[in-house]
Amino acid sequence: MVKLNKIYTRTGDAGQSGLVDGSRVSKASARMHAIGEVDEANSAIGLAIAELDGDAKAALGRIQNELFDLGADIATPGEMEGALRIVGPQVERLEREIDAMNEALSPLTSFILPAGSRAVSALHLARATTRRAERWSVALAEEEQVNPLALAYLNRLSDHLFVLARHVAAASGGDVLWQPGATRT
Template sequence: MVKLNKIYTRTGDGGSAGLVDGSRVSKSSLRMAAIGEVDEANAAIGVAIAALQQGEVADRLRRIQNDLFDLGADVATPGEIDGALRIVAGQVERLEREIDDMNASLGALTSFILPSGSAAVSALHLARTVARRAERAAVALHESDPLNPQLIAYLNRLSDTLFVAARFVAAQEGGDVLWQPGATRR
C-alpha cells in the first residue's frame, strides 16, 4: 500500500504563504492575490474544457493550463533566481499564432458580442473575464514589485485567446450572440 503525504502543513495557519525563494508573505499580499487569480483562471479554463470535451480548442486549452502553472511559479518566484521557471516569449508567440489561426475563419466583428451561447461558449467567455482579472492582479503587483514582462504579455494574450476561442466555437454552433443596443427599451 502506498502511503500518501499529508496535504496540510500548518505553515499557513498564521496567514502567510511560502514563495519559491523560501520567503513568506501575507496571504493578503498583492503577490498572493495574483497567484490566486491565475489559479482561478486555470480552473475556469478547466470548466471550459469540460464543456468542450474534445477537439482542437480543448487541446489548446490544456496546453494553456500547463502554461498557467509555469506562470504561477513565475509569480511565486520574486527577484532573480538562477534556473527559475519563467514565462518566455515563445509561449506568448504560440498564443498569438493560435489566435490568428482561429480568427482566420471568423467574420469581422460588427457588434459587441454577448458572453453567452452554448455551455462551452459561455464557459470560454467566463474564463476570459477571469483571465482579465488575473491580468489586472499581476499588473497591480508589477507596479510595486516588477514581474517578468513576458508574464504580463502572456496574460494579455490569454484573454484574447479565450475571446477568439469563444467566437470560434460559437461559429461552429451557429454564430455569436450579438448585442442589440437599446433592445430592452422596445
C-alpha cells in the same frame, strides 16, 4: 519535481504563504492575489475543457500547464537562478493560434454577449477570469518586479479565449450580439 506527502502543513494558519525563494508573504498581498487569480483562471479553463473536444481541448490543456508555469513565475520574486519563467515562444504560440482561429471568423460588427452554448459561456467566463488575473498581476508589477512576459501571456490568453469562444460559437449558430438599448421602453 513536486512531491506532496501531506496536504495541510499549518504553516499558513497565521495568514502567510511561502514563495519559491523561501520567503513568506501575507496571503492578502498583491502577489498572492495574482497567484490566486491565475489559479482561478486555470480552474475556469478546466470547466471550459469539460465542454470541448478536439483541437480546442488540446490547446486549452497546453494552456493549463502553462498557467502552472505562470503561477510559479509569479511565486518567484526577483532574480533566481533556474527560476521557471514564461518565455517569448509561449506568448508567440498564443498569437499564432489566435491568428489561425481568427482567419475563419467574420469581422465583429457589434460587441458580443458572453452567451450561447455551455462551451462558449465557459470560455467567456475563463476569459473574464483571466482578465482579473491580469489586473492583479499588473497591480503586483506596479509594486514589485514581475516578468513582463508573464503579463504579456495573460493579456494574450484573454484574447485567445475570446477568439476561441467566437470560433466555437461559429460552429453552433454564431455569436450572441449585443443590442444596444434593446430593452428600453
